[in-house]
Amino acid sequence: MNIVLFEPEMPMNTGNIGRTCVATNTRLHLIEPLGFKLNEKAVKRAGLDYWDKLDVTVYSDFQDFLDRNPGAKIYMATTKAPKTYTDVEYEPDCYIMFGKESAGIPEEILVEHKENCVRIPMWGDIRSLNLSNSVAIVLYEALRQNGFEKMNMEGHLHRLHWKDEV
Template sequence: MDVALYEPDIPQNTAAILRTARCFHAAVHIVGPASFDLSDRAVRRAGLDYAASATLVRHLNWTSFAEAMAGRRIVLFTTRADTPLHDFAFHGDDVLLFGRESAGVPDAVHEASTARVRIPLAADARSLNLAVSVGIGLYEGLRASGTIATKGLA
């Protein structure tokens, strides 16, 4: 199971997501362009000791990402989804896609995703921080698909 970030806005969130994904043996795909420096040097600096061992894959744009993910399900996390996270049947090779902190994903990306899920929130809550959402989504996806055991997580 991998994580994909669509045109991320906030480098600190991306660094936290990189660390979280590394802890669960998941790759992070950045669907560009990001609104901050994604050079190897900048990633190492932001990711601290996890950057060297994390798997970060950069994609120029949505088209190149979609082509690279051919044959895999792209599961979009969005507040516009009808299916709550706990009712979705995850597969171990799913790619969990998260939108920009400021704007989510455009309608074309929303429609191109294989499935859409939402993290249930209190009725008066608007949204969660992106890094928190990724942590919740990745863990639940791994747990629900039975992938935790096969990844050797203790």
Template structure:
């Protein structure tokens, strides 16, 4: 039996191209994607479609009207990716069904969301470097979560 996939969750994303890339990533790997609104763009924006291409039809997309609605019934343990975390993501023990939460590209997440996370992990960066692109960061951490939980995308027919 294949363990439950990790989930990706985007907190109020504001760059449609990043959201499209994450939609494509989630579709290709069989990972549910949660978009916590409001977004900084129209969710059906043509740039988002362009970034997601024809992969979006296979996406398990779950939209939430607000953080409050999402946090009322999260699908699993919330693991926030943040530059403020002390725990490197490679030292963290991921579990099936974990929700990898990514903040806004422009501002991260507010303190209340940061505090509500069950865990916080960071990608260690060289001194003087602030952060990675949100889609790159998600791909790195999601890859490790998939490896640890031994989740694999379904076989091709």
């Protein structure tokens, strides 16, 4: 899987998303300009000690991203989409793109990819969810659809303390 962040502005969100990408063996693609420097403490603090394990690529702009990923199947998460993120079937090597926190993905890009635009349903007049939460929601649906390939599917308790109730 691939997560694409179009001009992300907040280092904590990108750090959190980076940590999610490491935990899911997902590549992270960052399209400039970024609203921060990648070496900022806030990015690394949110990513904890996982940032050095992250597979991340930075692009100068959207065209650079397209040029370096020819033929990429790109789903675009936007509040403007008519269908939800559960209405599509995600390919194992697809790209899921999210826009910057303040404005989302520009409409001129969305129009060119309207058949692959998806949304997360929300109640009422809420404008949007937090970017890192949105990435986790859509990414985990895509991973679920692909059988959580090569992911740990079982946890193990180290100590069990069960009381028999009478």
